[in-house]
Amino acid sequence: MTKEENFSGLQVDQDLPFQEKEWTAERAGWIIGLLLLLAGLAGLFGGGPLSRAAPRQGPLRLEYSRFVRYRAPEVLTVQVDPGVSGETLQLWVDRAYLEDFELQQIVPAPDQTRVLPDRILYEFQAQPGDGPLRVTFQLRPQAAGSRSGRVGLEGGDTVTFRQFVYP
Amino acid sequence: MDAILKTAAVYVGLLIIFRIAGKRSLGDLTTFDFVLLLIIGEATQQALLGDDFSVTNAFLVILTLVGLDVAISIIKGRSKRLEKLIDSVPLVILEDGRPLKERMDRARVDEGDILAKARELQGIERLDQIKYAVLETNGGITIIPKN
Numbered sequence: 001m002t003k004e005e006n007f008s009g010l011q012v013d014q015d016l017p018f019q020e021k022e023w024t025a026e027r028a029g030w031i032i033g034l035l036l037l038l039a040g041l042a043g044l045f046g047g048g049p050l051s052r053a054a055p056r057q058g059p060l061r062l063e064y065s066r067f068v069r070y071r072a073p074e075v076l077t078v079q080v081d082p083g084v085s086g087e088t089l090q091l092w093v094d095r096a097y098l099e100d101f102e103l104q105q106i107v108p109a110p111d112q113t114r115v116l117p118d119r120i121l122y123e124f125q126a127q128p129g130d131g132p133l134r135v136t137f138q139l140r141p142q143a144a145g146s147r148s149g150r151v152g153l154e155g156g157d158t159v160t161f162r163q164f165v166y167p
Numbered sequence: 168m169d170a171i172l173k174t175a176a177v178y179v180g181l182l183i184i185f186r187i188a189g190k191r192s193l194g195d196l197t198t199f200d201f202v203l204l205l206i207i208g209e210a211t212q213q214a215l216l217g218d219d220f221s222v223t224n225a226f227l228v229i230l231t232l233v234g235l236d237v238a239i240s241i242i243k244g245r246s247k248r249l250e251k252l253i254d255s256v257p258l259v260i261l262e263d264g265r266p267l268k269e270r271m272d273r274a275r276v277d278e279g280d281i282l283a284k285a286r287e288l289q290g291i292e293r294l295d296q297i298k299y300a301v302l303e304t305n306g307g308i309t310i311i312p313k314n
Contacts, residue, residue: 015256023273029187
């Protein structure tokens with residue numbers, strides 16, 4: 001393509017070198033957009049295989065998302081193997097974590113809640129012969145950025161996890 | 168504070184996305200383009216307002232958008248380079264009845280687009296009656312007929 005042209009009588013502010021660069025940038029932008037879409041499908045921005053995580057520590061199994069979004073409903077599931085702590089199961093969650101992730105609901109609802117200085121303790125009555133107890137925490141992140149949380153059994157195992165909240 | 172920063176981020180993000188999409192993408196709106204535009208607006212609006220339905224928030228968002236628009240138009244007036252960066256440049260795509268094929272391909276315009284615009288604007292029947300066709304920065308095509 002010629003660098004500059006002269007059109008008789010046509011006063012047009014054409015800039016071919018710039019146009020050339022623009023087209024290159026445009027194509028690069030398409031590729032970046034495509035990569036972002038693929039990353040989104042894989043779950044880099046939440047809700048996909050890259051995002052799901054299920055660490056296990058002793059009888060404790062946690063299911064959470066590594067990537068969540070600001071103020072979007074989010075679920076954290078804790079599963080405890082049966083026969084761990086007799087009749088009352090005491091599960092606690094880091095208090096600082098719950099301050100950043102507004103707790104909407106716990107299913108099943110705990111029989112008792114106790115507030116300790118650094119954590120909140122939830123007590124569930126377990127019937128003998130019950131299967132594993134699955135507790136679901138429905139949350140809504142209230143702050144963006146990287147956040148870490150801890151979940152544990154009173155006097156037992158602890159799982160630490162990290163989540164990134166997109167703005 | 169939150170609302171203003173969020174709005175500025177959305178403004179810049181949309182500017183980049185539509186700049187990358189090219190000037191033709193929403194140049195001459197088809198019915199479907201129009202529907203798409205509405206959906207894009209709806210998706211943006213949710214992110215901008217969230218669940219804050221206060222009048223204060225709405226005015227902050229509007230003020231930010233209008234303010235950015237004014238600021239950018241002032242900057243464009245002062246710097247030619249920034250104007251090109253934000254608005255792109257016009258491009259001659261047809262000269263003396265002869266379409267400049269390579270450019271048209273890269274700008275995603277075909278002869279049909281030029282002919283349609285020529286009929287619409289000048290009542291022109293054939294390409295050889297056109298002296299120049301220019302793809303303008305707003306994505307539209309303008310036609311200069313031969314005398």
